[in-house]
Amino acid sequence: MQPDNQTIEMKKLLVILQMLLLGFSSCVIEPEKNNKTNADMEMEKAFTDTLNGEKVQMFRLSNKNGMSVTFSNYGATILSIQVPNKEGNEENVLLGYDSAKDLFAGKSYFGCIVGRYANRIANGKFTIDGQTFTAPQNNGINSLHGGVNSIDKQVWQVKQMNDAISFSIKIKDGENGYPGEMNLNVIYSLREDNSLVIDYAATTDKTTVINVTNHAYFNLTGNPSNTILDHDVMINASRYTPVDSTLIPTGELKSVKGTAFDFTTAKPIGKDIAASEQQLKYGLGYDHNFVLNSSDVKIPAVVVTEKTSGRKMEVFTTEPGVQFYTGNFLDGNEKGRGMAYQYRTGFCLETQHFPDSPNQPSFPTTMLKPGETWKSQTIYRFSTTK
Ligand code: GLA
Numbered sequence: 027m028q029p030d031n032q033t034i035e036m037k038k039l040l041v042i043l044q045m046l047l048l049g050f051s052s053c054v055i056e057p058e059k060n061n062k063t064n065a066d067m068e069m070e071k072a073f074t075d076t077l078n079g080e081k082v083q084m085f086r087l088s089n090k091n092g093m094s095v096t097f098s099n100y101g102a103t104i105l106s107i108q109v110p111n112k113e114g115n116e117e118n119v120l121l122g123y124d125s126a127k128d129l130f131a132g133k134s135y136f137g138c139i140v141g142r143y144a145n146r147i148a149n150g151k152f153t154i155d156g157q158t159f160t161a162p163q164n165n166g167i168n169s170l171h172g173g174v175n176s177i178d179k180q181v182w183q184v185k186q187m188n189d190a191i192s193f194s195i196k197i198k199d200g201e202n203g204y205p206g207e208m209n210l211n212v213i214y215s216l217r218e219d220n221s222l223v224i225d226y227a228a229t230t231d232k233t234t235v236i237n238v239t240n241h242a243y244f245n246l247t248g249n250p251s252n253t254i255l256d257h258d259v260m261i262n263a264s265r266y267t268p269v270d271s272t273l274i275p276t277g278e279l280k281s282v283k284g285t286a287f288d289f290t291t292a293k294p295i296g297k298d299i300a301a302s303e304q305q306l307k308y309g310l311g312y313d314h315n316f317v318l319n320s321s322d323v324k325i326p327a328v329v330v331t332e333k334t335s336g337r338k339m340e341v342f343t344t345e346p347g348v349q350f351y352t353g354n355f356l357d358g359n360e361k362g363r364g365m366a367y368q369y370r371t372g373f374c375l376e377t378q379h380f381p382d383s384p385n386q387p388s389f390p391t392t393m394l395k396p397g398e399t400w401k402s403q404t405i406y407r408f409s410t411t412k
């Protein structure tokens with residue numbers, strides 16, 4: 027029996043109603059409230075846009091101690107971090123763009139979440155249970171940061187709570203060559219002690235690999251027309267993973283002792299960056315994974331201090347490694363905050379598993395199986411010293 031026209035119309039209406047309901051329940055957006063300055067409102071406007079029919083918005087978390095952080099649901103990106111200097115002046119310590127359009131066009135991963143496999147996979151190839159998978163070779167012969175138009179270039183679902191904001195995304199089975207549909211959730215929380223906490227969680231429906239991190243570029247002077255070479259850095263790592271000329275680890279965990287990679291006692295980034303070590307030539311500076319001595323989230327993995335502003339940033343993480351990248355590919359092409367970001371004007375501390383782990387059996391595993399939940403936590407805590 028053929029359904030009559032009225033029944034067909036009713037069914038269509040029901041489908042539309044269901045879609046509307048689903049849309050609302052999966053995307054509860056509560057844009058920021060009260061106490062906005064004109065500059066805040068202008069920024070919010072500049073970061074409001076649509077992409078492929080999806081709404082891109084700006085969100086803000088603020089605390090009572092002068093810290094305020096803005097985010098976009100495009101790439102689950104941290105757009106800015108305002109924190110006081112030793113005089114109490116609040117300034118932005120991140121490299122960032124001026125509008126959603128610039129964010130969409132960005133090529134340097136400013137502040138976004140990278141994955142499902144952050145960092146490099148050699149030749150874009152890896153094997154799981156005897157089956158070989160191929161991710162795009164978007165960085166010379168290697169695959170970098172999850173491939174092309176990965177999660178850093180997509181619009182995430184968002185839910186804002188009082189002192190936290192939650193972003194989630196479904197990564198399709200086979201997207202960028204990786205197996206398994208993955209549900210990834212990233213929650214940013216701002217604490218009253220000026221800590222920005224990032225909690226990650228993911229599940230998959232097929233065995234896959236995962237390495238997810240945030241790619242913020244910091245400049246603690248608050249003015250990224252300064253280079254980062256005078257920042258003092260301590261990394262709690264006695265070893266690092268040396269790389270080949272394409273920045274793929276050789277597999278060795280090499281002692282930092284007696285090398286330019288020894289940050290076990292604080293020293294300026296610029297102190298040894300121009301040393302004649304081959305590893306620094308490969309990276310054009312530091313672009314290496316450090317093997318952390320502890321994955322205890324209570325012990326600082328990295329401490330950065332900057333004398334002129336008196337700012338201090340401590341990094342805590344559950345991850346076994348941190349990619350220390352000194353902005354060696356910045357060349358003035360990326361623009362924002364009234365400037366063109368030059369060579370070494372920002373540094374990244376990408377907490378993560380080691381690069382190319384799927385091809386390095388001796389490295390901590392990055393495998394995630396159905397039924398398991400991958401979890402990770404990183405904290406960036408800001409304070410000042412006199
Ligand atoms: C990571 C990589 C760098 C570079 C940046 C993005 O930090 O290790 O080599 O690709 O991302 O420019």
